[in-house]
Amino acid sequence: METRELRYFVAVAEELHFGRAAQRLGIAQPPLSRAIRQLERRLGVTLLERTSRSVLLTEAGSVLLAEGRAALDAVEAAERRARRAALAATGRPGLVLVTKAGASGELLPKLLDAYAAEPGAVPVDVLLCGIGEQERLLRDGRADVALLHRPFDSANGFDTEELCTEGQVAVLPAWHPLAGRAHLCTADVAALPGLPMPRWPHRDGTYPPGPGPQVRDHTQLLQLIALGRASAILPESCRPQLGRDLAAVPVLDAPTVTTVIAWPPHSRSQALAGLVRAATRI
Amino acid sequence: METRELRYFVAVAEELHFGRAAQRLGIAQPPLSRAIRQLERRLGVTLLERTSRSVLLTEAGSVLLAEGRAALDAVEAAERRARRAALAATGRPGLVLVTKAGASGELLPKLLDAYAAEPGAVPVDVLLCGIGEQERLLRDGRADVALLHRPFDSANGFDTEELCTEGQVAVLPAWHPLAGRAHLCTADVAALPGLPMPRWPHRDGTYPPGPGPQVRDHTQLLQLIALGRASAILPESCRPQLGRDLAAVPVLDAPTVTTVIAWPPHSRSQALAGLVRAATRI
DNA sequence: GGGCGGCGATACCCTCCGGGTATCGATTCC
DNA sequence: GGAATCGATACCCGGAGGGTATCGCCGCCC
Incomplete structure (x- = not known):
C-alpha cells in the first residue's frame, strides 16, 4: 500500500464525501474514486458502502482509518526526524x-x-x-x-x-459559599447550581454536547470561573496561577x-x- | 514520502550495496540509484555516503532507517488489520x-x-x-x-x-555441586567454570561474541545444560519443564x-x- | 603498473499509471 | 416530473518509474 492511497482513503473516510475529499486533496473527483476502488480491489476488502446519496465506512474501513492515520503519522515522523537529524549533525542541534x-x-x-x-x-x-x-x-x-x-x-x-503525582482541587469563585470548605468531593462540584463544568474541544475542534461553557485554554477557563459562570477540577499545581478572585479546595475523591x-x-x-x-x- | 521510496531506502541501508538491494527488491540497479537520489533531493538531506567502493549511512540515514522500518511496519499493520477486520465481519473472527x-x-x-x-x-x-x-x-x-x-x-x-511477576532460578545439571544449594547469586552462576551462559541470536540472526554455546530455543538450551556444557538463569515458571537431570536454584539478586x-x-x-x-x- | 573487475552514475527509451475533462445514471427533493 | 447532487464511467494525456547499454572511478592482482 502506498502512502498516497492511504492519504486518499483517510481523506474520503473523514469527509464521507468524494467531492469534498478530492477538493481537500487538490485533485479531481474521478481519479479519487478510481484510486479508492483500486485500493479496495488490491486489499480484497470493501472499505466504503456507497450509494449515490451517501458514503459509509464499513467495519474494515474504520479499522483502516484508525490504523492508517497512525501509519501516516509514522511516515511523516520518519521524514521529519531524518531532516532534523541532518540539521543536528551539521548546524544547530536541539530538542x-x-x-x-x-x-x-x-x-x-x-x-x-x-x-x-x-x-x-x-x-x-x-x-x-x-x-x-x-x-x-x-x-x-x-x-x-x-x-x-x-x-x-x-x-x-x-x-x-x-515525574510526579498530585491531587486535584476544585477551582471556584472566591465568593462562593463552598470556597471556605477544607475539602470537597466530586459529587459536590458536579452538582453546583449555575457553575457547570466547562466543555473542552475534541481533537477535530467540535465540542461535546452539554450545559457547560465551551473553553479552549486555561486563561479562558479561569476567567469564566471568576465571572461565576463555571467551575473546574484541576491539578493542585495550578494554584500559583490563580488570582485573588479564585479559590482552590482539595477534592478528595478525584483521581490523582x-x-x-x-x-x-x-x-x-x-x-x-x-x-x-x-x-x-x- | 511514498512507502515505495521508503522500502527502497531501507533495502539499500540494510544491504549497504545498491546492486544487492536492487536484486532483493526485484528491480534493476539504475532505477534504484535514481530513486534514492530523488528521495535525498526531496528531503534535502544526504542519507548515504557513497564512494564507488562502499556505501555508508550518514547520521540522518540511520535515523531514517530506524524510523522508516517502524513506519513501514505501521503501514503493513494497517493493511493487515483492515483485511482481518473484513474477515472478522463476514466469516470467522479470531485473535x-x-x-x-x-x-x-x-x-x-x-x-x-x-x-x-x-x-x-x-x-x-x-x-x-x-x-x-x-x-x-x-x-x-x-x-x-x-x-x-x-x-x-x-x-x-x-x-x-x-499479569504476574516471578523470581529467577539458575538451571544447572543435577549432578553439579551447586545444585544442592538453597540459593545463589548471579556472580556465582556467571563464574561457573565450564558452564558458560549461552548466547542468544540477535534479531538479524547473528550471535554476539563470547564463550558460551549458541542456542536458538529452550529445548536446545536445556539439553546443553544437561550435557554439562552451559548454565542459565531463567524465570521460575520454567521449573515444570525441567527433567530429572536438571536442577533449579533460586538466584536472589537476579532481576524479577x-x-x-x-x-x-x-x-x-x-x-x-x-x-x-x-x-x-x- | 597496467589491465581487469566491481560498483555506482548517467543516458536514453518505453510503458503504464495517475490525473484531467466530459458525461452518464441514480437518487432525492421541491 | 424536472432539477440538483453525487458517485461511476469513458477517454485522453503527460510524466514518473522501470529497463538496457554504457561510462567513470577505484581497488586489486598478475
Missing part, C-alpha cells in the same frame, strides 16, 4: 518539548534548568499546545518529547517516565494526576536521553 | 496471540481457558515464535496480542497490563521477571478487550 499551555507550572522551568546545567545540553524549544494535541505532535515527529498528564492524556504508544515525560520509542538521541535523565533526578 | 516458545508455561493455558469461558469469546490462534520476534509481529499486524517478559522483551510502544500482556495502541477490538479482561482477572 522540541511540548506541553499543554497552562499546565505543569513549576515543573517545566525546574526541568529546563536542571537539563541546561548538564554537560552537553542542547537548546530546548518549548512548544505550548492545546488540549490533546501533544500526542499528535509527538507521534508525527514535530516534537521530540512531551510532558503529559495522566489520566487526561493517554501515553499509549510512547515510552514514559513518571501523574505528570509523565514521554518520548517516541526507538529514539536513540543522546540529547533526549540527557533530558529524561535530568527529569528523573528532579 | 492471534503470540508468545515465546517455551515461556509462560502455566499461564498461557489458564489464560486461554479463562477467556474461552467468557461469553462471546472468539477462537484464539496461538503463535509460538523465537526470541525477539514478538514485538515485530505485534507491530506489523501479524499478531493481535502478545505475552511479553520484561525486562527481556521491551514493551515499547504498546499498551500493556501486568514480569509477564505482561501487550497489544497495539488504538485497538478497538471487542474480542481483544475481552481477552485482556480475562487476563487481568487471573
Whole structure:
C-alpha cells in the first residue's frame, strides 16, 4: 500500500464525501474514486458502502482509518526526524518539548534548568499546545518529547517516565459559599447550581454536547470561573496561577494526576536521553 | 514520502550495496540509484555516503532507517488489520496471540481457558515464535496480542497490563555441586567454570561474541545444560519443564521477571478487550 | 603498473499509471 | 416530473518509474 492511497482513503473516510475529499486533496473527483476502488480491489476488502446519496465506512474501513492515520503519522515522523537529524549533525542541534499551555507550572522551568546545567545540553524549544494535541505532535515527529498528564492524556504508544503525582482541587469563585470548605468531593462540584463544568474541544475542534461553557485554554477557563459562570477540577499545581478572585479546595475523591515525560520509542538521541535523565533526578 | 521510496531506502541501508538491494527488491540497479537520489533531493538531506567502493549511512540515514522500518511496519499493520477486520465481519473472527516458545508455561493455558469461558469469546490462534520476534509481529499486524517478559522483551510502544511477576532460578545439571544449594547469586552462576551462559541470536540472526554455546530455543538450551556444557538463569515458571537431570536454584539478586500482556495502541477490538479482561482477572 | 573487475552514475527509451475533462445514471427533493 | 447532487464511467494525456547499454572511478592482482 502506498502512502498516497492511504492519504486518499483517510481523506474520503473523514469527509464521507468524494467531492469534498478530492477538493481537500487538490485533485479531481474521478481519479479519487478510481484510486479508492483500486485500493479496495488490491486489499480484497470493501472499505466504503456507497450509494449515490451517501458514503459509509464499513467495519474494515474504520479499522483502516484508525490504523492508517497512525501509519501516516509514522511516515511523516520518519521524514521529519531524518531532516532534523541532518540539521543536528551539521548546524544547530536541539530538542522540541511540548506541553499543554497552562499546565505543569513549576515543573517545566525546574526541568529546563536542571537539563541546561548538564554537560552537553542542547537548546530546548518549548512548544505550548492545546488540549490533546501533544500526542499528535509527538507521534508525527514535530516534537521530540512531551510532558503529559495522566489520566487526561493517554501515553499509549510512547515510552514514559513518571515525574510526579498530585491531587486535584476544585477551582471556584472566591465568593462562593463552598470556597471556605477544607475539602470537597466530586459529587459536590458536579452538582453546583449555575457553575457547570466547562466543555473542552475534541481533537477535530467540535465540542461535546452539554450545559457547560465551551473553553479552549486555561486563561479562558479561569476567567469564566471568576465571572461565576463555571467551575473546574484541576491539578493542585495550578494554584500559583490563580488570582485573588479564585479559590482552590482539595477534592478528595478525584483521581490523582501523574505528570509523565514521554518520548517516541526507538529514539536513540543522546540529547533526549540527557533530558529524561535530568527529569528523573528532579 | 511514498512507502515505495521508503522500502527502497531501507533495502539499500540494510544491504549497504545498491546492486544487492536492487536484486532483493526485484528491480534493476539504475532505477534504484535514481530513486534514492530523488528521495535525498526531496528531503534535502544526504542519507548515504557513497564512494564507488562502499556505501555508508550518514547520521540522518540511520535515523531514517530506524524510523522508516517502524513506519513501514505501521503501514503493513494497517493493511493487515483492515483485511482481518473484513474477515472478522463476514466469516470467522479470531485473535492471534503470540508468545515465546517455551515461556509462560502455566499461564498461557489458564489464560486461554479463562477467556474461552467468557461469553462471546472468539477462537484464539496461538503463535509460538523465537526470541525477539514478538514485538515485530505485534507491530506489523501479524499478531493481535502478545505475552511479553520484561525486562527481556521491551514493551515499547504498546499498551500493556501486568499479569504476574516471578523470581529467577539458575538451571544447572543435577549432578553439579551447586545444585544442592538453597540459593545463589548471579556472580556465582556467571563464574561457573565450564558452564558458560549461552548466547542468544540477535534479531538479524547473528550471535554476539563470547564463550558460551549458541542456542536458538529452550529445548536446545536445556539439553546443553544437561550435557554439562552451559548454565542459565531463567524465570521460575520454567521449573515444570525441567527433567530429572536438571536442577533449579533460586538466584536472589537476579532481576524479577514480569509477564505482561501487550497489544497495539488504538485497538478497538471487542474480542481483544475481552481477552485482556480475562487476563487481568487471573 | 597496467589491465581487469566491481560498483555506482548517467543516458536514453518505453510503458503504464495517475490525473484531467466530459458525461452518464441514480437518487432525492421541491 | 424536472432539477440538483453525487458517485461511476469513458477517454485522453503527460510524466514518473522501470529497463538496457554504457561510462567513470577505484581497488586489486598478475
